[in-house]
Amino acid sequence: MQATLDWLREHSASHVKVAVTDIDGILRAKYISREKLTGTLEHGFGFCNVVFGWDGQDTVYGNHVADAGFADASARLVPESRRTIPWENDLPFFLADFRDDEGPAGAACPRSLLHRVVVKAEGMGFTARFGPEYEWFAYRETPATAARKGYRNLRPLSPGMFGYSGLRTAQQAGLMQDLFDKLAAFGIELEGLHTETGPGVLEAAIAHREAMEAADRAVLFKQGVKELAYQHGLVASFMAKPSADLPGCxxxxxxxxWRGEQNIFHDPGGRHGMSTVMEQYVAGQIALLPSLMPFFAPNVNSYKRYVPGSWAATRANWGIDNRTTALRVIPGGASATRLxxxxxxADANPYLAIAAALAAGLYGIENELALDQDPVRGSAYxxxxxxxLPVHLGGAAGAMxxxxxxxLFGQNFVDHFLRTREWEWQRYLGAVTDWEVGRYFELA
Structure with missing residues (x-):
C-alpha cells in the first residue's frame, strides 16, 4: 500500500478513477477523491452490486439474478493495476474486483473468477501467458448520430475491402500513432496494428503477459480504443457481427x-514440436469447447460469426497453423510455441474468455487427456x-x-452467469425483427 501512496503523491490530481468489469465485460467506473482513496486501499470500498444485476442496457434482470435490495458490494482496489490515463490529463486510474465480497458480486465477478483459475494453474506449477488480439469496426459517427440512424448505413472509417493496407493506415496516421503511443502510455503495448478485411476494420495484437495482466490489458484496450476513437470523431465497435455481408470481429x-523461463508447450522431439503437456492442454479445450461457448460468444449476435468461410470456427477441432480451425497450434520454437x-x-468478456481457455486446458492436463483427434489439413469447413459448436445462445447456454x-468454475458463478445469458436469449426471442416484418407482414 505504501508504494501506491508514494506513487499517488507524484500526481497532483484531486481525484482518481476506479473501475470494475461487469458480467458482459463492460467497464463500470466512477471518480473518487484522493482523500477517500487512502481508506479504500486498506479497507476496500462500496460499489453497488446492481452492476451484476442488470444487463448491458441497464435493465434489471427479471429472472432472480439481481439482489432485490441493491446493496453495496465490497470492492477492493488492485494496486498493481495502477496507471495514468493519457487522454484524461494523466489522471490516476485503478481497477478493482470483488474477490472479498461474500454476496452476489463476489460470486459473479469475472476478474475474481480468473484469479481463482490463475491460482489453480500456479498450484499445478504453471505460469500462463496470454496475448489477445482484437478486430473492430471504426465509423465516422458519434454515439448520437449512430443512434439517430438506427445503427444502419453508418459511414465507415475507410471504404472497401482492404486488408493490410498501407494506404488506409497512412490516411489515418494520427489515429494509428495515438493507438500505439497513448495505449502504451496507458500500460498497453501493442505488437501489431493493421487494417483487416472490411470497410473501416482494424486489428491489433496486444503483447503477451501473464494471464491476469493480459486480461486487465484486454479490458482496458477495448475501453481505450473507444475513448481514443471519440477524440478522432469516430465510434469503435467490437460487436461480433455488425453486418451480415462482412466478416465479423x-x-x-x-x-x-511456462515454468520460469521455460515454455512448457515446446518439445523439439514431440509431434509438431508439441510437448505432452501441450497436447493434453489442447485436448482439454477440444473436449470442453462446446460446453464453454457462452464464455467465448456471450451475446445473441455472437453466433452470427460461426458460418463456413467466415474465418470463425464451426467445430471443436485443431490444426497446425490453420486459421479455419477452432484451435491453431503454432510451432514457434522454444520461445514462441503456442496455441x-x-x-x-471481440465482444467476449476478456476475463471470462481467458478463464475458460485456461481452465479447459488445465482440465486436459489434470485428466491426462490424449490428443487423439486428427489435425485438420486444408479448410475445416x-x-x-x-x-x-452451438449455433445460437440459447443452445449454448443449455450445453453449458x-x-x-x-x-471448474463453481456452481454459484455458473448459475449466475447462465441466468444472465438465458435472460439475453429470452429478450431476443421476445423481439420482432425487421427481417420478420419484411418477410411476413403482407404474405403471411
Missing part, C-alpha cells in the same frame, strides 16, 4: 504455459472433424449446464 487468444484459440469474438463446467 474476432478476439483470439494466443497462450502458453491460438480462435473461437472468442469442408470436413466433419470435431463436434459441431454440465457437472464439468460447475466443477
Amino acid at each position: 474476432g478476439g483470439h487468444l494466443h497462450q502458453s504455459l 491460438e484459440t480462435r473461437v472468442p469474438g 469442408d470436413q466433419t472433424i470435431g463436434e459441431p 449446464r454440465t457437472p464439468e463446467v460447475a466443477d
Whole structure:
C-alpha cells in the first residue's frame, strides 16, 4: 500500500478513477477523491452490486439474478493495476474486483473468477501467458448520430475491402500513432496494428503477459480504443457481427504455459514440436469447447460469426497453423510455441474468455487427456472433424449446464452467469425483427 501512496503523491490530481468489469465485460467506473482513496486501499470500498444485476442496457434482470435490495458490494482496489490515463490529463486510474465480497458480486465477478483459475494453474506449477488480439469496426459517427440512424448505413472509417493496407493506415496516421503511443502510455503495448478485411476494420495484437495482466490489458484496450476513437470523431465497435455481408470481429487468444523461463508447450522431439503437456492442454479445450461457448460468444449476435468461410470456427477441432480451425497450434520454437484459440469474438468478456481457455486446458492436463483427434489439413469447413459448436445462445447456454463446467468454475458463478445469458436469449426471442416484418407482414 505504501508504494501506491508514494506513487499517488507524484500526481497532483484531486481525484482518481476506479473501475470494475461487469458480467458482459463492460467497464463500470466512477471518480473518487484522493482523500477517500487512502481508506479504500486498506479497507476496500462500496460499489453497488446492481452492476451484476442488470444487463448491458441497464435493465434489471427479471429472472432472480439481481439482489432485490441493491446493496453495496465490497470492492477492493488492485494496486498493481495502477496507471495514468493519457487522454484524461494523466489522471490516476485503478481497477478493482470483488474477490472479498461474500454476496452476489463476489460470486459473479469475472476478474475474481480468473484469479481463482490463475491460482489453480500456479498450484499445478504453471505460469500462463496470454496475448489477445482484437478486430473492430471504426465509423465516422458519434454515439448520437449512430443512434439517430438506427445503427444502419453508418459511414465507415475507410471504404472497401482492404486488408493490410498501407494506404488506409497512412490516411489515418494520427489515429494509428495515438493507438500505439497513448495505449502504451496507458500500460498497453501493442505488437501489431493493421487494417483487416472490411470497410473501416482494424486489428491489433496486444503483447503477451501473464494471464491476469493480459486480461486487465484486454479490458482496458477495448475501453481505450473507444475513448481514443471519440477524440478522432469516430465510434469503435467490437460487436461480433455488425453486418451480415462482412466478416465479423474476432478476439483470439494466443497462450502458453511456462515454468520460469521455460515454455512448457515446446518439445523439439514431440509431434509438431508439441510437448505432452501441450497436447493434453489442447485436448482439454477440444473436449470442453462446446460446453464453454457462452464464455467465448456471450451475446445473441455472437453466433452470427460461426458460418463456413467466415474465418470463425464451426467445430471443436485443431490444426497446425490453420486459421479455419477452432484451435491453431503454432510451432514457434522454444520461445514462441503456442496455441491460438480462435473461437472468442471481440465482444467476449476478456476475463471470462481467458478463464475458460485456461481452465479447459488445465482440465486436459489434470485428466491426462490424449490428443487423439486428427489435425485438420486444408479448410475445416469442408470436413466433419470435431463436434459441431452451438449455433445460437440459447443452445449454448443449455450445453453449458454440465457437472464439468460447475466443477471448474463453481456452481454459484455458473448459475449466475447462465441466468444472465438465458435472460439475453429470452429478450431476443421476445423481439420482432425487421427481417420478420419484411418477410411476413403482407404474405403471411
